[in-house]
Amino acid sequence: MPFFRLTSSIEAEPIRADRSAMPHADRQRRQGRRAVVVGAGFGGMAAALRLRARGYDVTLLDRLSRPGGRAQVYRRGGFTFDAGPTVVTAPFLFRELFELFEKNLDDYVDLVPVEPWYRYQFADGKTFDYGGSLENTLQEIARFEPSDVEGYRRLVAMSEKIFDKGFTELADQPFHRFGTMLRTLPALLRLKSYKTVSQLVGSFLKNEQLRQAFCIHPLLVGGNPFDTTSIYALIHFLERRWGVHFPMGGTGALVDGIARLIEEEGVQFRGDSTVAELVVERGAARGVVLESGERLEADVVVVNGDPPFLYRHMIDARHRRRWTDRRVDRLKYSMGLFVLYFGTNQRYPDVPHHTIVLGPRFKGLLKDIFHKQVLTEDFSVYLHRPTATDPSLAPEGKDGFYALVPVPNLEADIDWSVAGPELRDRLVDFLDDRILPGLRDTITEDFFVTPKTFESRFLSHKGSGFSIQPIFRQSAWFRFHNVSEDVEDLYLVGAGTHPGAGMPGVLCSAKILDRVVPEPARS
Known part of the structure; x- marks a missing residue:
């Protein structure tokens, strides 16, 4: 994740939201071909590949020496330790990146299923193995509370409904227009998104230990299950739909496979490249300046960094009409x-x-x-x-x-x-x-x-593990937008943006770029 500061050589002009926020297919102008992606986490790598597939000349920068963002690798005394994410729940999102170039993920990475997905060990010593077939899960539930078997079936059915709306329909849709939120709100209310994950799970299950096990998922994306909107109960069905996987060689091997694709497709990766400034001219992002003083010109800038850190610390107040210091400080941050x-x-x-x-x-x-x-x-x-x-x-x-x-x-x-x-x-x-x-x-x-x-x-604001919390008033339109409201031609991907944290979330945030970044100019 990069270090950067936003500056402007010309006083920012008023930005018409309808122009900078229109999906690329609706915009009249066409961008130049140069794109700079700042931050080489999973969101940044996916963004670089998606821009490259559409014809942009892409430079991917990171302040660390290797790509991966928080998915770094430590090697000590013959041990290999993954520093960050270790649970792959939607492998098709990685496959899509390779299919953009008519290539196969399996030729680069060996993803294997893990069973059980998780073992829960409770304070009284009892264990609960979760994962595999539905029948196996129901047998485990019956050991704790036979009457919760049917409740779990209904929980899965509810999770599937939330998944169909929250993930299948909305995860790769931009939410920078309030009208999108208004159109979606009735469906979200029907799915009881005003409830917390804990409340939703508790309405189906009686056993307290089972309730704990099945409302743990928000913690995987930085939320308290007693505060997080039940929209995030979709994670439960996400796991049941595709299972839980692990890349042989560790998550670092998955990063290496994507980095190999990035190199093959002509994206220039520059590690040890700390960005000092993002250049703004006439209210639009026009490149970056490295700490060394080198300036890289760009027609599009994508930031895969922590949005609260970006807006609170690195953009001068005169450029921030929406994300003022006060507004950023009032947000709720993950643990x-x-x-x-x-x-x-x-x-x-x-x-x-x-x-x-x-x-x-x-x-x-x-x-x-x-x-x-x-x-x-x-x-x-x-x-x-x-x-x-x-x-x-x-x-x-x-x-x-x-x-x-x-x-x-x-x-x-x-x-x-x-x-x-x-x-x-x-x-x-x-x-x-x-x-x-x-x-x-x-x-x-x-x-x-x-x-x-x-x-x-x-550079995580307040040292949070997952940027801002996934509570209702910080989700969808209320979350950091993928299209910057304050600087034109600046786009955001990663954990703090819509749709949220976790590997599926950040990969979907990059997928949204296909809908909001205009087509590049053709030479």
């Missing part, structure tokens, strides 16, 4: 993330690829994280063991992990130079007691990142 990466001198064959280890509190813990913004003694953990699927990610006879703990973002008064090491030690003790016996004696090559890392390395 922060503490992630401990570690290897072990032994293998744990009974631990599946994805495990969600729940602490003694659920709603109260989330309230402490999202509302009270305090770091508590108890926590819940997402434990990733990729060596369960690909043993080559660790030396022979060893296992590699990361343990992710939701924590308050940097709005909280937490000194992470002190709290980080303390949380690391408590987390190791917790995992040793709950799921990885003997960890204290077998752990090696461990290191961690905190919300301060997200702020400094990825």
Whole structure:
């Protein structure tokens, strides 16, 4: 994710929203061919490929040395650790990028299904394996609460309805016009989008542990299930539709496969290229200036960065009619993330690829994280063991992990130079007691990142793990638009934009560019 500042050589002129926000097929003018994409996360890589497929000459920039954004790779002591996303739930969105050039994803990346999708381990020691066939899931549910079997069937049916509207119809549709929101609102209300995910799940299931398991999905995109609109219950059916996959070699191998396609198709990738300024002339983006002073001209600029950081810190107030300091400061931001990466001198064959280890509190813990913004003694953990699927990610006879703990973002008064090491030690003790016996004696090559890392390395405003929260008043038209309201020919993709965070969300945000970026001029 890049560092950039927005400046203007000429005072910005009033921008007519209907002109800059019109889908490219409706606009009368045609752009030049030069496009610069700032930030090479999944959203930025997808944007670069989609622009290239339409005939743009594309330069893809990133402040890090390799593409991938938060999907970086750490290599320590023979272990390979994925830094970021590890759950692939809509592989067809990746396939589409290769099909744009009549190529096959399978020739670049080996995606394999993971089962179970997740194992939930509750505070009382009970486990619930979720994933695979519907029948397997129903059998697991029956072990907890037989009467919830039928309730789950109805939950799946409801999730499918939400999926059909929220994902199939709307995920790749631009929401920069309020009229789009007005036309969509009746359907969203019929689907009870005014309810939270927790309320929706609770209306179908009685067992408290099952309720926890099936309302966990908003946390995967930065939301509190007790606040997040039930639109995001579509994630449940998204998983059931395509399953959960993992790229052999890790998520970094998926990045490498896309990077290879980018190179083959003539997109110029420039790593270690920090953008200092985005040049604006007559109210329109016209290129970028690197920290070195080099200026790259462009007819279209796409930013795959954190929109709150962009608008709050990098665009002068005189250019911001919509996203003023006050408006950005009033937004609700996702939680922060503490992630401990570690290897072990032994293998744990009974631990599946994805495990969600729940602490003694659920709603109260989330309230402490999202509302009270305090770091508590108890926590819940997402434990990733990729060596369960690909043993080559660790030396022979060893296992590699990361343990992710939701924590308050940097709005909280937490000194992470002190709290980080303390949380690391408590987390190791917790995992040793709950799921990885003997960890204290077998752990090696461990290191961690905190919300301060997200702020400094990825320029995430307030160190949030997923940009802004996916609550109703920050979704669809109320979310950051893919077409900038303040600067013409500036487009936004990534977690903070519509439709939202997560790999499917950011890939769909790039897909929206096909509808809003005008056709390039033909030589």
